[in-house]
Amino acid sequence: MPAKIPATVVTGFLGSGKTTMIRHLLDHANGRRIALVINEFGETGVDGDLLQGCCAPGDIIELSNGCICCTVADDFLPTMEKLLARPEPFDHIVIETSGLALPQPLVRAFAWPGIATRVTVDGVVTVVDGKAVAEGRFAEDEEAIQAQRAADASLDHDSPLAELFEDQLACADMIVLNKTDLLDAAEAEAVAARLSAEARPGARILRAHKGALPLDVLLGINAAAESDMATRSAPHHDAEDDDHDHDEFESFALDLPEVADIPALTARLRAAIATHDILRLKGFVAVAGKPLRLTVQAAGPRIETYFDRPWGTAPRVSRLVVIGEAGLDRAAIEAAIRG
Template sequence: MIASKIPATVITGFLGAGKTTLIRHMLANAKGKRIALIINEFGDLGVDGDVLKGCGDEVCSEDDIVELTNGCICCTVADDFIPTMEKLLARDNRPDHIVIETSGLALPQPLVAAFNWPGIKTQVTVDGVVTVVDSAAVAAGRFADDHGKLDAQRLADQGLDHESPLEELFEDQLTAADLIVLNKTDLISAADLEGVRAGIAGHLTRKPIFIEARQGEVAPEVLLGLGVGTEDDIGNRKSHHEREHEAGEDHDHNHDEFESFVVSFGPVNDPAAFAEGLKSVIVSHDILRLKGFADIAGKPMRMVVQAVGNRIDTHFDRPWSKAETRETRLVVIGLHDIDQAAISAELTALAG
């Protein structure tokens, strides 16, 4: 029965871990396997989907890419994900494999559980959950489960009266994993990498597979074909929300702790100075993630901007089309008290 089902791989991971880069590499090396992509983003600008639509390969045409931008996929399973899956399954040219990229803020568990939905369970199985980890960020302690450090922050900041929701999200994504990709290993030492691996493994009761990667370069044969059937093991991968609910605690999963907004402005005169200026804006406002496209004055191609922490990646991906408006548009994601007006003004000023 499982052999006749379409396998689906869920790729999750925190903001900026490298999920989209990993998928691009997978598509470029798929060797003819027809792959359908379902992409969920937090924010109004579909950056990841637009980048992936440039795959330009018979294994993944633009018709095979579906973007869900109405909210976090774990909160809109019935409204968005189930109808999307039903449409894919109703197609005459059904895919060989389905890959789902979740938002960096999503809980994988509700999504995996949705594969037990009548009409889907008989046709699709979760081949595996792949969690991508930004090893450099974890090595720096940004998402480490360090209660002593949090207590010290509370003493230093009277406004910090709760544990960071990032901790729970990160742990839940790891708890759901069948395969953990320790990405960006080129940015840290071997000793730090081993510390990241040991720290993550020490928090897990299950024993997922660990692999190391740089720049998301993982062979498709490793990512696809795990054959786990994760939906049948969902009871062993409970999220914080599920465990606290079972314990009788009132704990709703929502994204009120996070805020995202889009900043739009005109052409950028100096791309190098612009990228450097982004670092100071990100650090001063503690921006979790910044991504989008920049219109560079005098250049026929648009520039992709991807930032997590103070690491900025920019590259030109394709020429601007005649049908689109040339402008710089950036999605900013941060915690709920982020200063939208100040950030918008500072980013706009960087255009020069």
């Protein structure tokens, strides 16, 4: 039988740097033919546009009909079957999950008839925002939780963000501690130690700046993860329980006119993120007088902007995707960003 095509699942919380890492990987593919499957939370995605030009036309498939871990049968499996039906096989398949996805149901899907004999999960790579973890944004102090429960039993102590983070760590063969340029040496050591304590046995932890790791490090793990699910569940999560409720989160797309002042836009975005507790904001902006498209990436209070490529014949339409916990005030956020 021909060798199975290896597939790498890239997961990680919102804004951890998954797309940036994948772009670096594809830019240094050295002739290897890599297919890319991208899953966005909500109906409007921009990650596919961010990665255009890194793969051959048709080698990028974007799934935007819901979280990939909840639409395995409807979206993911048919997509894999289409990729496998190509006359020339790919050397590798890379799957970028939504920041809100549980990787476990997706990995289990590789054992389904139809793809089990043709594809294997080479490895699960979880990308972590090192600065966020250093700030304790996804950490739960068990003693503090118990104290709160004792004081007020009506409080809801379960954080969906923390549980997602735990599940993504628990499934990983490799954890990329990203954004290390934002940490000093002591902070980086502390975050690495915490990740090591929470990771599954044998998981490697690598440090990176903007996800810049060699292709031969990220690919070729040979984990066959779909055959080793027993060790890939967080303590709070039943390994056979695929229930995953996204009602705690919502997203929407915001179309904007051209902007003339990038610093002013950045200031408005920063204020909107702080006021409305936006988890993630990303997209493209047309800047007056500039032929290049401005990419906007924001995770928490940190905002990155850079010109990525000419608009060419594409419409100069500014579009930002806003992601947060349920209850976002869309009208107020739009007014704040428009200024």
